Amino acid sequence: MQFFANPRDDRRTFIGGSDxxxxxxxDQDKLVRLWREKRGEIEPQDLSHELIVQLxxxxxxxxxxxxxxxxxxxxxxxxxxxxxxxxxxxxxxxDGRVEQTxxxxxxxxxxxxxxxxxxxxxxxxAQLQHNMWVVAARSAVLSIITGGGNWVEIxxxxxxxxxxxxxxxxxxxxRCVQTGEPPVLxxxxxxxxxxxxxxxxxxxxxxxxxxxxxxxxxxxxAHDEHELAKVELKKLxxxxxxxxxxxxxxxxxxxxxxxxxxxxQTEVGHASVQ
Numbered sequence: 635m636q637f638f639a640n641p642r643d644d645r646r647t648f649i650g651g652s653d654x655x656x657x658x659x660x661d662q663d664k665l666v667r668l669w670r671e672k673r674g675e676i677e678p679q680d681l682s683h684e685l686i687v688q689l690x691x692x693x694x695x696x697x698x699x700x701x702x703x704x705x706x707x708x709x710x711x712x713x714x715x716x717x718x719x720x721x722x723x724x725x726x727x728x729d730g731r732v733e734q735t736x737x738x739x740x741x742x743x744x745x746x747x748x749x750x751x752x753x754x755x756x757x758x759x760a761q762l763q764h765n766m767w768v769v770a771a772r773s774a775v776l777s778i779i780t781g782g783g784n785w786v787e788i789x790x791x792x793x794x795x796x797x798x799x800x801x802x803x804x805x806x807x808x809r810c811v812q813t814g815e816p817p818v819l820x821x822x823x824x825x826x827x828x829x830x831x832x833x834x835x836x837x838x839x840x841x842x843x844x845x846x847x848x849x850x851x852x853x854x855x856a857h858d859e860h861e862l863a864k865v866e867l868k869k870l871x872x873x874x875x876x877x878x879x880x881x882x883x884x885x886x887x888x889x890x891x892x893x894x895x896x897x898x899q900t901e902v903g904h905a906s907v908q
Contacts, residue, residue, distance in 0.1 A: 647723070654763070657760070666816060762776065
């Protein structure tokens with residue numbers, strides 16, 4: 635990992651975490667614009683008038699302080715600029731790193747409407763996985779303040795498969811920057827890394843959950859009795875028996891010795907009509 639100065643002067647010489655989202659995205663126009671920026675053909679987009687971006691910038695210090703207060707962890711390396719130790723064209727401007735765990739810290743501001751932790755993690759996954767790869771971190775923390783006055787912490791682990799696809803896409807894009815060949819979208823949906831399960835969800839508003847819960851509770855006793863009956867029936871099958879038949883069921887022993895059961899069809903006789 636290499637530290638460097640004057641990051642704004644160097645942005646054309648490396649792919650950063652925010653660039654990773656565009657490279658792994660689905661917007662061809664944004665991808666071409668990023669390519670032209672890296673080649674020096676156009677100036678980087680001016681985000682000084684983007685309110686959400688500015689809110690994220692303004693609340694970053696508060697976000698970090700709030701995380702430290704609630705997690706009892708310390709964030710260091712704030713706004714540290716780093717390069718990958720091997721792939722010098724990969725860089726990152728870190729919001730910080732958690733001192734106790736080495737996790738990459740990322741602070742975000744998001745609007746509350748239709749907010750979900752899964753959607754937030756998916757939106758920022760490319761940036762998180764990119765930054766983890768650059769500094770060889772095993773995990774990341776996404777600290778989010780929403781416009782609704784809520785704070786959310788999402789923990790994400792490094793995903794080797796996702797990072798392999800990300801590195802492949804970034805190599806392809808960087809080759810286009812060097813050769814002048816226009817880039818195309820990577821075109822492969824990246825896997826969704828599993829998030830650490832940390833929340834309790836109230837499912838009382840789900841009709842499907844209610845129906846299936848009722849079925850589960852109604853059949854639980856019968857299921858337990860069924861499983862117990864199978865255990866006891868297996869004990870009754872003679873060790874030298876290939877099959878055991880009686881009272882409507884058949885037990886079969888496989889070559890490996892496992893015993894399985896099936897219900898036999900009962901033939902019903904009908905008296906002839908005179």
